[in-house]
Amino acid sequence: xxxxLFGLIRKDLLIFITDKxxxxxxxxxxIVIASFFGFIFSGVNAQKEPAKINVALIxxxxxxxxQRIVGAVQADHNLKVSxxxxxxxxxxxxxxxxxxAVIIPKGFxxxxxxxxFTGKSRPELTLYxxxxxxxxxxxxxxxxxxxxxxxxxxxxxxGNSANRILNETLxxxxxxxxxxxxxxxxxxxxxxxxxLYGNNLSTPDANANVEMGAPFAMAEQPVTSSAGAxxxxxxxxxxxxxxxxxxxxxxxxxxxxxMERQRGLWRRLRSAPVSRNLLIASKVISGSMIGLxxxxxxxxxxxxxxxxxxxxxxxxxxVVAAASAIMTASFGLLIAALGNTxxxxxxxSMLIVLLMLMLSGAWIPMFLFPAWLQSATKVLPVRxxxxxxxxxxxxxxxxxxxxxxxxxxxxxxxAFFLITLKRFRWEE
Amino acid sequence: xxEAKNLxxxxxxxxxxxxxxxxxxxxxxxxxxxxxGAGKTTTISMLTGLTQPDSGAVLIxxxxxxxxxxxxxxxxxxxxxxxxIYEELSAAANLRFFGSLYGLHGDRLIQAMDSALELVGxxxxxxxxxxxYSGGMQRRLNxxxxxxxxxxxxxLDEPTVGVDPQSRNAIFDNLEVLKQxxxxxxxxxxxxxxxxxxxxxxxxxxxxxxxxxxxxAALHTQLxxxxxxxxxxxxxxxxxxxRQLRD
Numbered sequence: 001x002x003x004x005l006f007g008l009i010r011k012d013l014l015i016f017i018t019d020k021x022x023x024x025x026x027x028x029x030x031i032v033i034a035s036f037f038g039f040i041f042s043g044v045n046a047q048k049e050p051a052k053i054n055v056a057l058i059x060x061x062x063x064x065x066x067q068r069i070v071g072a073v074q075a076d077h078n079l080k081v082s083x084x085x086x087x088x089x090x091x092x093x094x095x096x097x098x099x100x101a102v103i104i105p106k107g108f109x110x111x112x113x114x115x116x117f118t119g120k121s122r123p124e125l126t127l128y129x130x131x132x133x134x135x136x137x138x139x140x141x142x143x144x145x146x147x148x149x150x151x152x153x154x155x156x157x158x159g160n161s162a163n164r165i166l167n168e169t170l171x172x173x174x175x176x177x178x179x180x181x182x183x184x185x186x187x188x189x190x191x192x193x194x195x196l197y198g199n200n201l202s203t204p205d206a207n208a209n210v211e212m213g214a215p216f217a218m219a220e221q222p223v224t225s226s227a228g229a230x231x232x233x234x235x236x237x238x239x240x241x242x243x244x245x246x247x248x249x250x251x252x253x254x255x256x257x258x259m260e261r262q263r264g265l266w267r268r269l270r271s272a273p274v275s276r277n278l279l280i281a282s283k284v285i286s287g288s289m290i291g292l293x294x295x296x297x298x299x300x301x302x303x304x305x306x307x308x309x310x311x312x313x314x315x316x317x318x319v320v321a322a323a324s325a326i327m328t329a330s331f332g333l334l335i336a337a338l339g340n341t342x343x344x345x346x347x348x349s350m351l352i353v354l355l356m357l358m359l360s361g362a363w364i365p366m367f368l369f370p371a372w373l374q375s376a377t378k379v380l381p382v383r384x385x386x387x388x389x390x391x392x393x394x395x396x397x398x399x400x401x402x403x404x405x406x407x408x409x410x411x412x413x414x415a416f417f418l419i420t421l422k423r424f425r426w427e428e
Numbered sequence: 429x430x431e432a433k434n435l436x437x438x439x440x441x442x443x444x445x446x447x448x449x450x451x452x453x454x455x456x457x458x459x460x461x462x463x464x465g466a467g468k469t470t471t472i473s474m475l476t477g478l479t480q481p482d483s484g485a486v487l488i489x490x491x492x493x494x495x496x497x498x499x500x501x502x503x504x505x506x507x508x509x510x511x512x513i514y515e516e517l518s519a520a521a522n523l524r525f526f527g528s529l530y531g532l533h534g535d536r537l538i539q540a541m542d543s544a545l546e547l548v549g550x551x552x553x554x555x556x557x558x559x560x561y562s563g564g565m566q567r568r569l570n571x572x573x574x575x576x577x578x579x580x581x582x583x584l585d586e587p588t589v590g591v592d593p594q595s596r597n598a599i600f601d602n603l604e605v606l607k608q609x610x611x612x613x614x615x616x617x618x619x620x621x622x623x624x625x626x627x628x629x630x631x632x633x634x635x636x637x638x639x640x641x642x643x644x645a646a647l648h649t650q651l652x653x654x655x656x657x658x659x660x661x662x663x664x665x666x667x668x669x670x671r672q673l674r675d
Contacts, residue, residue: 273499
C-alpha cells in the first residue's frame with residue numbers, strides 16, 4: 001500500500017514540476033504580487049516615514065495668527081502642504097490630484113482671537129475635499145484643530161497682537177449681550193490672563209512656549225509580543241497572496257481530478273488493488289506538499305528580501321503553514337467532488353475562491369471591514385489561515401495561537417475530505 | 429479462469445446487464461462483441477471490480493472478486509478504451525507509476541518496465557514524453573501499462589480505436605505473443621476482422637444479455653451458405669443483433 005501511495009504522490013509532484021505554467025503560477029507569481037502589495041501596505045513602521053496627505057493651504061487673512069497656523073501646518077509630518085491660490089486648489093481637488101484644500105478667510109485671526117474667550121462669532125475654516133478620501137478628511141480636521149488652537153492661544157497670550165485682542169475682548173464684553181454678572185466674570189478671567197502674561201510680554205522669550213493646545217501628548221507603541229517585533233506589511237501581504245495562489249493551485253488540482261476522470265485515468269487507477277480512500281488521500285498529500293512548498297518559498301523570499309521575521313513560534317509557523325496547505329488541498333478535492341465538467345467547475349470555483357480571499361482580508365486589511373463582517377468572516381477557513389500566519393510572523397504570538405488556527409484549519413480539511421469521499425463520482 | 433456468473437446491473441430504470449454468464453479459460457482469447465449500449469462496458473467494469481454488480485459474481489479461479497483492494501485484482505490487467513496514461517510524463521515515468529500501484533519497486537519494477545517496453549517496441553523512446561508520441565505509440569504504451577505486474581488475465585476494451593494499420597498490426601502481434609505465454613484474454617471491439625484474426629471464441633451481447641457464445645467456425649454455420657461460402661462474422665453479428673441503428 002505504501003508503494004502505491006508513494007507512487008501516486010510522486011506522479012503528481014512530477015507532473016507539477018514538468019508543468020512550467022503551474023510552477024510559475026504557484027511559485028513565482030505570489031512572490032511578485034505579494035511584493036507589490038507589501039510595498040503598498042507596508043504602513044507606518046518605526047523605521048519608515050508615513051505616507052503624507054496632500055493638502056493645499058490658502059491664507060487669505062495674512063494675520064499673525066493665520067501665519068502661525070500656516071507655519072505649524074507646513075511643519076506637520078502627516079501632511080505635504082502646498083500654497084496655491086484658491087481657484088487652483090479647488091480645481092486640483094475636483095480633478096483628484098489634491099485631497100484637501102483649507103481656506104483661511106480674511107479676518108480669521110482677529111475673529112478667532114475674540115471668539116477664543118467668548119465663543120461667539122466663531123470664524124469658519126473652509127475645507128474643500130475629495131469625497132473619495134473621507135478618512136483623510138477626518139485626519140486633516142484633527143490636525144487643523146490642533147494647530148489653530150495652538151496658533152490662536154499663542155498669539156492671544158503672548159503674540160504681538162495679544163494686548164490688542166485682550167483689550168478688544170474687554171471692550172466688546174459690554175456690548176456682546178452678556179449678563180452683567182457674566183461680563184464681570186469674563187473681565188476677571190481676561191484681566192487675570194493679562195496679569196499672568198502681561199508681565200512676560202516685555203520679555204518675549206519667556207513666552208516662547210506659551211500656547212493652548214491638547215493638555216497631553218501621545219506615546220505611541222505598537223503592541224506585539226516583543227520589543228523587536230513590529231508590523232511588517234510584507235508579512236501580511238505574503239500571507240494573503242500566498243494563500244491566494246495555493247488556493248488557485250487547489251482549484252487546478254480539483255479541475256485536474258475532473259479531467260483525469262474524463263480521460264478514464266481514474267478507471268485505470270481503480271482497476272489496481274488500491275482503495276478509493278488511498279487515491280483521494282494521495283491527492284490531498286501531493287496537493288498539500290505543493291501548497292506548503294509554495295508558502296515556504298514565498299516566505300523565504302520575504303524573509304531574505306523584505307526582512308519579514310517569524311517573531312512568534314517557528315514550529316507554530318510551520319504547523320499553521322502545513323495546516324493551511326492541507327486545508328486548501330482538501331478544498332481542491334471538494335471542488336472535484338461537487339463539480340461536473342472541468343470548464344463549468346473552474347468558473348464557479350474561482351468565484352468562490354476570490355470571494356473567500358476578499359472576505360478574509362487577503363487583499364485589504366481586515367480593520368477596514370465593518371465590525372459585524374470582521375466577526376462573520378471567522379466562518380471562512382482562509383481567514384484562519386491568514387490570521388494564523390500573521391500571528392506567527394509580525395504579531396509574534398505563541399504556540400497556543402498557532403495551535404488554535406491549525407486546529408480550525410484541520411477541522412475544515414477533515415470536513416472537506418469527508419464530503420469528498422461521500423460525494424465524489426468515480427465514473428464520468 | 430475468469431467467470432462472469434449471473435451478473436446483473438441496473439442504473440435507475442435502465443437495466444444495463446441482465447443475467448449475464450460466461451467463462452474465459454486459461455490461455456484463451458475471447459472476443460466480446462455487441463452493438464452500442466449492449467452492456468459490454470458495464471460487464472467489463474464489473475469484471476475489473478470498478479462497478480459492483482446488483483447480483484451475481486465475478487470469479488477468478490472460482491474465488492469471487494470483492495472490493496477495491498481484493499488482491500485478486502492484481503491478477504487482472506486492464507487496457508481501457510481511453511488513453512489512460514499521463515501525457516505530461518515520459519513512458520518510463522508512466523510505467524514506474526502504474527507499476528507502483530501493484531506494489532512493484534526496485535529491480536523487479538525495472539525488469540517489468542524493460543520487458544513491457546520491449547514487447548510493444550518502445551524501448552528506444554522510453555524517456556520521451558508521451559505527448560510527443562504518435563497515436564499508435566500511445567496505444568501501445570497503454571497496453572504496456574497493463575502488463576507490468578504480469579497479470580494472468582487481460583481485459584482489453586477496444587484497444588485499437590483510432591490507430592493506424594501499422595500500430596494496429598503491432599498490437600495484434602503483441603496479443604498473439606501474450607496468448608502464447610498463456611494469458612487469458614477478453615477483448616472487446618467493434619472491428620469484426622480483429623476478432624476473426626485473434627479470437628478462439630466469440631461472445632456476442634445485446635440488450636444486456638449474452639446472445640451467442642461459440643467459436644467463430646461454429647457461428648459461421650448459423651447462417652446458410654451463399655454461393656457455397658460461409659457467411660462472415662459481420663453477417664452473423666448483424667443477423668443476431670439486427671440492422672437497426674444503435675445511437
